[in-house]
Structure formats: structure tokens, C-alpha cells
Amino acid sequence: MPPPGYRVSMGRIRVGTSGWAYASWRGDFYPKGLVQREELSYLAGRMSSIEINGSFYSLQRPSSYRTWRDAAPDDFVYAVKGSRFITHLERLRDVEEGLGRFFDSGARELGPKLGPVLWQLPASLSYDADLMGSFYGLLPTDVRHVVEFRHRSFCADEAFAQMREHGIGCVVSDSPGRWPMAEVVTSDVAYVRLHGHTELYASGYAARSLDRWARKCRRWSNDADVFVYFDNDARGRAPHDAVALIERLGRGGDE
Template sequence: MTGRIRIGIGGWVYEPWRGSFYPAGLRQKDELAYVGAHLTATEINATYYSSQKPATFAGWAKAVPDGFQFAVKASRFCTNRKLLADAGESVAKFVGQGIAELGDRLGPILWQFMPTKKFDPEDFGAFLKLLPDSADGVPLRHALEVRHESFDDPRFLYLARQAGAAVVLADHPDYPAIRGEDVGFSYMRLMRAQADEPTGYSATDIARWANQASEQAARGDVFAFFISGAKERNPAAAQAMIVALE
């Protein structure tokens, strides 16, 4: 069965999007609903910095239509540490804060590691065993964004596959573009948007990423987010890719 392709951006509160992506005069409290009407996914950034209330997640879920999904960025207190094996308490706090309130709007959890974090097979393997399969009955999917070249290692790919975790494919000039093995879904973060390109990426590059997403959809759901780079262009890039997939 072919998976569903969801295309989005990082977050939804960004001043330069007002009057460019968001119509002039749109109330800030209506911006998430606007994202939900024009894109098919977004990453939640706020959860990286602090815990949120269950009611907040429930409100976000109600703001978007059926089929839309949020990728939830895991707390920095889980991943930005010397020993990942010691993250159990932080992982439990993050998972238990109320993300289950997103229900069927919950996409993957994004576990992002610092560019300075090197691959330690034993420690990383212990960390992966801390990641739960569900939260309050809602199934969880995990995506790993590693940024140090030491992770370009068959042992890392093996550990990720054994854990059922997707390896994030990063399109970035400084991070390794590591292609993970099939775990039933895939995750891309596209970070080379250019300010002088109205759609961030050229039409050729948009088509290339759309084709890759289509190929990956044969093996499960696909999540692709335009983030970073010339951030003001990312909504246009996401919309262009959605059109390219039609």
C-alpha cells in the first residue's frame, strides 16, 4: 500500500510570513489554521525548548483538518547531554506531557542531536531502548536527526532499523546526508532555501525532491519539511512541492 506524503514547514509563528504567506491582517491565533488549510504537516518547535500543557496539544489538533499531522520536536533535555543512556527521566517527561492529545494528528517525534554529538554505538543503542512505542494508547514513530559525520556508519543504521526509527535525510551544506533503511516511513528536512528564489528551491530541485518522496511513498508515509535556510521562502517551497506531487 502506498504511503501518504505530507509536506510542511518548521513551526507556524514567524513574523516575515505575515503579509507574504499569511494574508495581511490575519490574526496570529488563526495562523495555525491557515497552515492546516494550505499545507499537510508542520513541525512543532516549542516542545524542543519547554513542556506544553495537554490542553495546548488538544487545541493544536482542533485547529487543523483531518489528515494533517504534526511532527513533534523532542525536548533538548533528552538529546543535548553527554550520556544519552541517562535520558530516561527526560524522555518519560517529554512523552508524558500530553502529546497523545494530538491523536491522529500526531506524526513522528523528531529527536535532533547537536552537530558536535559523535556516534557512540553502546550509548546510542541504550538511548534508543528508552524510546516508547506509544503514549496513552497513541502509537509513536521516531525519527533521528544526527549531524555529525561519525553517524555515517553501518552500525548506526543497524541500530536505527532495529529500533524501527527513521533516519532523517538532511539537505544541508554542513550535515551528512545519511540515508536510513526501510522502517515503514521516511523523514526529510530540506534546509537550502535561497532568498533570491521565490520558491526557495528551484523548480528543478523541487521536482527532484518530489520524485524522491514519491519513490519513498512506495514503502510508507513520507514527511518532508522545508526549514532553516531562507526561512521566509519555506512556505512557498512547501506549496510548490505539494503542487509538483499533484
């Protein structure tokens, strides 16, 4: 069983999956007969972090966050995906009330297990310095935040500088030619989302590709804490790829 996190140079590398409740994992990654209420604990015992993605679709209950907190080891960390009401419906405009509702819904119940909050932007949202500056200014400062943009206009020095000014992490989003990927560290968090090696949300990562990601994680850890989440869950590859990356980081060599 791997340690909860891998301390490498200045930062710590944590690896996990985006979500955990997938039918295709049952009888495959999850042992046959494992009851569903035990799946989170099983996964958390083999990863060092998990990205909570249900919070993107609807507000969760404080009791749910407490249950998730108690299901994981002491040194475990959750990332929480921000509400799509804020990012996709309101498109970051006039969201002060929405942000209040989101954080009041219970994420802080995770306590010391609360890691970065992920704000995934719609692909149709282009970079607007005033809009992004206003949004960044509303975000609570007691939580670390990262942004996954999907419009190429964000790949600009001005956008990265603005992220650095506000302490916002830039998500490294690996998708097979679907969205731009910027390998830029803009805060004390390097946040990686691996959506599939060759097929979005579906294909697994080859050994050589995992070797490359392990090397990148070590390099980024010189400047930041690194969080890596596999989102290629459609065919059940995510937990297996996460374990494979954990093994590479744990054994100390990736060539």
C-alpha cells in the same frame, strides 16, 4: 486547496513546514490582517503536516497540544520535535526521567494527529552503538521516532542497521554543506528536513531542485510514509516552497 496527504504507492507523502509562527510570513504568506491565532489553521488548510518545534526548546502544555489538534483538519498529522534537554544537555545519557516528562507534557493529546517524534542530535555527538542502543530502548513504542544526526560517524552500516533493528527512521537532512545527508530508509517513516538550498535556514529551493525532491519522495513512498518539512524560514521561503512541492506531487508529474 490540496488534499491532506498524497497517497502514492505504498506510503503517504505529507509536506509542511517546521513551525508556523514567524513574523516574516505575515503580510506575505499569511494574508495581511490575518490575526495570529488563525495562522495555524490557515497553514494547516494548505499543508498536510506541520513540525512542532517549540517542544524542542521547552515543555509544552497539554492544553496547547489540544488547541493545535483542534486547529487542523481531521486527516492532518503533526510531527513533534523532541526536547533539547534530552538530546543536547543530557546528550542521551540517563534520560529515562526526562523522556517521561517530555511525553507526559501532552504530545499524546494530539490523538490520531500525532505523527513521528523527531530527535535532533547535536553536531558534536558522534556515533556510539551502546549509547544509541540504550536510548532507542527507552523510547515508547506507541509512537514512531526518527533521528537527525549531524555527525558524519553516523553514516555507517552499523548505525543504519541499528536504526532498522529498533524501527527508528533516519532523517534526510538537506543543509548546504553543513551536515551529512544520508538518503537511507531505515523504518516505515522517511523523514526529510530541508534547511535551505544554498544558504542555511534562508534560501529557497529552485524549481529544478523541487522537481528532484518530488521524485525522491515518490521513490521513498514505495517503502515508507514520507514526511517533508521546510525549515528555510529566515526569509519566509518555507511555506512557499512547501506549496510548490505539494503542487508537484499533486499534479502527478515532476519532469
